[in-house]
Amino acid sequence: MQPKTPSLAPALTLFPNLNPPHKTLLFHQILVLTITFFAYASFHASRKPPSIVKSVLGPTLETINSTSIDTGWAPFDGPQGTHRLGEVDLAFLSSYSLGMYFAGHFGDRMDLRLFLVFGMMGSGVFTMVFGFGYWLDLHLLGFFVGVQIVCGLFQSIGWPCVVAIVGNWFGKSKRGLIMGVWNSHTSVGNIIGSVVASGVLEFGWGWSFLVPGLLVIVVGILVFMFLVVSPEDLGLECPGMEVEMKVEVNGDSERVVSEEAGLLGNESLDTSSSAIGFLEAWRLPGVAPFAFCLFFSKLVAYTFLYWLPFYIRHTAVAGVYLSHKSAGILSTIFDIGGVVGGILAGYISDLIDARAVTSISFLLLSIPALVFYRVYGGLSMFANIGLMFLSGLLVNGPYSLITTAVAADLGTQSFVRGNSRALATVTAIIDGTGSVGAALGPLLAGYISSRGWNSVFFMLILAIFFAILFLIRVARTEIKGKLNEGKWFWNSISSH
16 A cells, blocks of 8 residues: 655645745754654653552542541552552553554554544543543443553554654754654653643542643644645655665675665665565564563653652652652652653764664663662652652663664664655554553552562563663674774764
8 A cells, every 4th residue: 555645734835934945944854853742742741640640549548537548549449459550551551552563554654644643632532531530430440441442542653653754854863862852752741741630630630631631632733733744745855864785795795875865866765655564674673672672661661650659659758758749740850860861862872873782771770770769769858859860861761762763773774775664664663562561561560569669679670681681682783893893982972
């Protein structure tokens, strides 16, 4: 099936001055980065409410007239409450990870702007529907699970679309840094979602879903009006895309690099016409190792995303237990660290031109960071904030790098012969596999937390260890390549 011809964004018709030659390629690149940034930030903002309301929905014992009463929301109260909350998380993240594979497949064949808007509208509506359970006084586990399954499918549309669109507008040069900054939308969205959901929680937990749901819909309207999928849609020249070709010279494989994929004059380099197959994309070099690494990295990141406010609420800081609102707002420190970590990982990986080495370095350092946060995070508010920030930086750094720059690198590498239609499929495979881990982490945390939080942190450290294992071979290849070329860290610094 051939991809449909993209429709023109309505704003370009309403405001002719937005079109070339009135506006340059740089203007539209910045506009695309800004629009997709807020689009995916709104997606993440709407995912945050379940973690914020956990401490309200879940089992909460309060003493009233010398009697302990569970004030949670059925069916999430009682001894099995954390299990039920974990199952709701699993429902969302399982459908999200499954939908990711199909979303990437369809995204390579559809108008990405309209497909993205469709996902945003559906996500907003079903986020609000979950909150309606508060006003309708619903206590059926099946209702909450069903809503999260459908919402997860709509949410899965977002990531392959925004990465493919950004990949259309930017070449490989400085991709790690650009996408590291751009990918801070994940943490920014988490922060916005945490602050908004915590701020309205006192009026009833339903508001914590209603407001973020409306936010996604409003941003979706802006995406529909202004987003341009590709520079070709405006008659602009495609930005330089570094393409590698391997040719045989006297039986030896040599590497030839061209800076302009579309100007090679080689008919075998099909830059836009057909989409790559799902299994073919899996076989691309580097896709499987990074996909499975992301499985374990997202397991860790999403366990924090869904359970950190609950953990803070039930863990004393300097001998004091924080309120629901304070715990939710404090948890944003982890995401602030994630913003810095994503940018830093992107910058370092550009500097040394080694994505796997950068990812492994961050993952290794995150192990002692998590140990220190668990052991010393309760000593004082200062220690809690500092160690939470460091943990967020090191945990989200490789997660951010793999889901953006690495996915874009692998989706536009020479083995797909310059076929840009592979980008959404490769992105979906990597993040879809990671999302399976993201579904598993919060579920396990819900069950394991009943045995104590030390067990949860042990699970997280074990997951990081496996994430490192999957990248060791790729990192060895990167190091050997640098040594063979006679340039490593200091040479890279001097060249910049």
